[in-house]
Amino acid sequence: MKKKVFKGVIFDLDGTLLDTIADIADAVNRTLLESGFNEHPLAAYHYYIGSGWRKLIYETLPKGTPEKIAEAVYKKSKTRYHDNLNKTTVPYSGITELLDYLAQQKIVVAVLTNKAHEPAVKCIKEILPDRTFAFIMGKGRDFNPKPDPEGALIISEKTGIAPKKFLFIGDSDVDMITANAAGMFGVGACWGYRDEVELKESGSKVLAYHPKDVIKFLSC
Template structure:
């Protein structure tokens, strides 16, 4: 079945947010009396939402109130510094243009809060780039819950099997699988190729330019 739509993860897939997230998280940890984490820890911490990040970043003896304090500090700090170094990955703008030429509908699904997801996308992409942008909110639980992905499928009037999902984490691969979509791994993101394949990726692309011909090939095999 030919792919008619694609969902993109945001952090680690469309945008390189690693430095800004790590800086804000480390400032939050130190402000709350905990040690900062080295930046090379953050690829494994990012992807499940901010509470998930601090649940993994804090010492094991930390409690829910510690997480609450860190999350509150992070929201204040990141709101001021979220775009200090963040930028689209090389090749992303060209990828989007190629997929648009092919006629695919395109959406973003992030575990960032919805309003902030919209703000991030608007800062780096023209208004008409994506047909739908969805972040975490009352009607959209964080991934890997498939609710957000399935809402996008309904909005696009697509069967999930007609849709691709490009992401860089195990959470994205599991989201795609639970929604009945084909998962593709972004090899330039935060997790390893081996992890993405183990978690259900049909394939992992090392550069955005590899995705359009891969979709053509996969479509042709079905």
């Protein structure tokens, strides 16, 4: 059987390229406490993030919280996070080596995230300043957020690489659903925030337990 040789890789950001959870949790918990609500343990944020900041905040608030109060918490926490990006954020072990390998192999690399576009770009530029990405696409740009495949298909169109020639790497069901909807090869990043059960059930083609595992999937 002829092997597939992939020419492009799309990464999710939070929980895939970068471990951002502590900075996110700190910004939200501090705002919740100031607003009279309970804070949440760090592990809870593994499941709160992934669909954008507004949904994250509504997940952390008690059901029935008045919209005016919820929106105030949303705005204050978002500003706090954007003003304090990258205090503890780091790339996952093995990510820089994987990015270097992809560059050596001349494989196109892009990022598609439901994080707001400007902080997404800032995170990447500050934490991975020496790495090149063909596209960094965050929420708020002119495309529908994941799991809609629109952003992934825009990357495919602009790079001239067919969807079936892309690996799509992410740590959540949102990412695997996006990959399948776009006709891309979904790689579940088990080093991130969600578990392999979620990744399998949401349609991952393969699972990677460390970034170096991705290399063997580039030709499979």
